[in-house]
Amino acid sequence: MSHSHATRERPLSPHLTIYRPPITMTTSIVHRITGGALYFGTLLVAWWLTAAAGPQDYFEFVNGIFGSWIGQLVLFGYTWALLHHLLGGIRHLIWDTGAGLEKHTASKIAWANVVGSVVLTILVWVVGYMVRGG
């Protein structure tokens, strides 16, 4: 086996660091990341239900953590991850029928996924605080 011809530098295809990802690529990986986050987010649901089923002082303690600024920040992120994954899931179900796969259509749906998740998250929190205030 001769290596003389193979040691020359070969041209490389564009790599992740210099490649501008199309929106469908970004939403694809974000769908997976939000899914992974929601996986561990179920711990918060289990914790919250356990606290409600337990004694009052423990419920108040957990409520205090969820109500703190860091708790609210995590829950805000949780809401966004949930809504992004939910809308992304609808996107996948549409694709499963064979519709919406054309390049520009797919990009538009992906942008709707991003914008929709942010708008709905803010809406949920605004309505949530209005309910609390009223």
Add this chain to the structure above:
Amino acid sequence: MADMRTPLKKVEGLGSARDGTIHFWRQRVTAIASIPLTLLFIGFLIAMNGAGYAEMRAALANPLVALLIALMLISALIHMRIGMQIIIEDYVHGDGGKLALLILNTFFTIIVGVVSLFALAKLAFGV
């Protein structure tokens, strides 16, 4: 020497070919179920925002609320277990690590599910 084994012999013992799409299908079914159930859960949380201990317990003890949360949890847990299995299979290549994580995935899902459903049952039956 020529291989004298038949194609059938080569695949025997490797498992049934009939469940190849079961994860794909189950992921879609649980996705469809999770959409309305999750939206109802978000609506419930919005409505209950700021509720105290007694009020929250009374709401969670309502059979309709308890059943809908239980259904949401079961659907979401099945969905996420399949999703995490796919993530593990995509990124973990060592057999030992992969097997360990796949087992942990199952344990995690079942523990979260049993703890949550037990809490819901305790609230609903008021013990």
